[in-house]
Amino acid sequence: MEGLPTTTKTERRSRSKNLHTSKPSLVMAFFSCVAWLYVAGRLWQDAENRKLLANLLKRNIEQKPKVLTIEDKLIVLGCKDLERRIVEVEMDLTLAKSQGYLKHQLPQSESSSQRKLLAVIGVYTGFGSYLKRNTFRGSWMPRGDALKKLEERGVVIRFVIGRSANRGDSLDRHIDEENSKTKDFFILEGHEEAQEELPKKIKFFFSTAVQNWDAEFYIKVDDDIGVDLEGLIGLLEHRRRQDSAYIGCMKSGEVVSEEGKLWYEPDWWKFGDEKSYFRHASGSLLILSKNLAQYINTNSASLKTYAHDDISVGSWMMGVQAIYIDDNRLCCSSIKQDKVCSVA
Numbered sequence: 001m002e003g004l005p006t007t008t009k010t011e012r013r014s015r016s017k018n019l020h021t022s023k024p025s026l027v028m029a030f031f032s033c034v035a036w037l038y039v040a041g042r043l044w045q046d047a048e049n050r051k052l053l054a055n056l057l058k059r060n061i062e063q064k065p066k067v068l069t070i071e072d073k074l075i076v077l078g079c080k081d082l083e084r085r086i087v088e089v090e091m092d093l094t095l096a097k098s099q100g101y102l103k104h105q106l107p108q109s110e111s112s113s114q115r116k117l118l119a120v121i122g123v124y125t126g127f128g129s130y131l132k133r134n135t136f137r138g139s140w141m142p143r144g145d146a147l148k149k150l151e152e153r154g155v156v157i158r159f160v161i162g163r164s165a166n167r168g169d170s171l172d173r174h175i176d177e178e179n180s181k182t183k184d185f186f187i188l189e190g191h192e193e194a195q196e197e198l199p200k201k202i203k204f205f206f207s208t209a210v211q212n213w214d215a216e217f218y219i220k221v222d223d224d225i226g227v228d229l230e231g232l233i234g235l236l237e238h239r240r241r242q243d244s245a246y247i248g249c250m251k252s253g254e255v256v257s258e259e260g261k262l263w264y265e266p267d268w269w270k271f272g273d274e275k276s277y278f279r280h281a282s283g284s285l286l287i288l289s290k291n292l293a294q295y296i297n298t299n300s301a302s303l304k305t306y307a308h309d310d311i312s313v314g315s316w317m318m319g320v321q322a323i324y325i326d327d328n329r330l331c332c333s334s335i336k337q338d339k340v341c342s343v344a
Contacts (some may be wrong), residue, residue, distance in 0.1 A: 117215035118154035119236050119287075122186060122205050125159040125223050126193060127171045130178070132223050133159055135344070137182070140227045147184060155233060156213055159184055160205050160220075162191035186212075199305035199312040206288065207297040216240055217247075218293040220309075222284045224344055225332045231340045235329065236287070245289040246322040248281025249331035265307045279324065280314025284332045285341050288313075295320055 123141070125133055137143045141157055142150050150157065164171040179185040191197065191204040202220055209218050217236055221227060239245055255275040257268035268275060281287075288296075296303065296316060305312045317324075332341040 115154070117151075117156060117213055118233065118240070119156070119217040119219055120209050120213045120215045121155065121157045121219045121221060121232075122160040122209060123157065123221045123223060124198075124201070125161050127161070127164070127175070129223055132344075133178075136223070137184070140229050141184075143182065143184065153233075154215075155229075156215070157184070158186035160186045160188065160201070162188045162193035162197070162201060162204070165192050165194065199307065199309045202309040202313060203296060203300055203303060203305065206293045207300045210290065210293040210297050215290060217245070217287050217289055219285065219287045220283070221341075225284050225341045226344045227285070228340050228342075231329070235327065235340060239325075242323070243289055243291050244321055244323045245287070245325055246281060246292060246317050247287035247325040247327055247330070248285065249328070250279055250324060250326035251282055252279050253277050263308070265311075267306055277311060278314055278318060280310055280317070282331070283308065283310030283313075285330050286310060286313060287330075292317070292320065292322060 123136065141147075147157065161175060175185065175187065179187070186205075186209070188201065188204045188208060190208075191201055193201075205220060206218055209215075217239070219232075239247070253276070255265050255268045255271045255277055256263045257275060258264065259266075265271075271277060303312075303316050306315065327340075329338060329340045331339070332343060333339065
């Protein structure tokens with residue numbers, strides 16, 4: 001019994017204390033390993049993300065230029081296709097304007113109340129031309145019920161006049177009073193009646209007439225000629241459905257460049273060294289088909305006027321494919337034989 005080793009109480013207590021103190025250390029070591037693994041994992045993930053982003057950036061740089069051109073930006077925004085469509089619409093609009101919005105339109109059904117007129121005849125007049133108007137009403141121009149019956153045949157006749165520079169004055173009131181009795185005026189509300197404004201007046205007349213009446217032809221007549229109305233109607237009946245017709249007594253003539261002389265043309269220098277007007281219909285009586293009148297209405301704001309109304313109309317006709325019809329019967333003179341018009 002004396003030879004066997006024995007364990008004292010002191011040794012047992014020391015061993016038990018060592019076991020208790022090692023447990024917290026193990027726990028701390030475990031959590032340290034977990035934390036290290038978490039941090040390492042995040043660092044690895046961040047490295048993978050950076051690598052992926054670098055590859056994407058490199059690929060984008062290789063595929064696209066570093067600086068986008070204006071063309072590239074327009075393509076991205078879809079503007080190139082829009083620009084092409086705008087150009088196409090502008091071309092279609094220009095074509096429509098040149099044709100007076102009449103070509104290639106679907107035919108409209110005509111009722112008895114909406115039947116197309118043959119002609120609208122505008123007789124130029126002024127504030128001081130009361131006696132001339134009464135002379136016309138007693139000669140070639142119908143009045144009252146006869147004027148209405150003529151319209152039933154498809155011909156409208158009106159005296160054409162603008163407004164006074166002093167709106168609402170006695171000049172305007174006298175015209176309004178006369179018109180209330182005779183019902184034969186076509187008053188151009190937007191035009192100022194004056195001798196120097198005659199070229200603008202003819203533009204107003206054609207533009208406004210084509211908006212108010214649907215007719216085959218629109219005619220301007222001076223107030224110093226007489227008209228064979230039946231002869232004029234016959235001439236127009238023969239020309240029915242003729243688009244782009246510019247009809248009249250065609251002429252040319254010298255451009256007057258000396259200020260103060262009769263028929264002086266301030267824009268004389270535009271007609272070349274020969275100082276000769278282009279071919280145009282005389283202003284005493286000239287006729288336009290509807291699509292030409294519509295062209296004037298559509299492009300009114302941009303059409304240049306010259307010192308004389310017939311020259312102005314002639315210049316507008318040079319810009320379209322007008323058909324010039326020179327009819328000797330429209331060359332007004334004192335000789336009435338075979339004439340539609342004559343000096344009054």
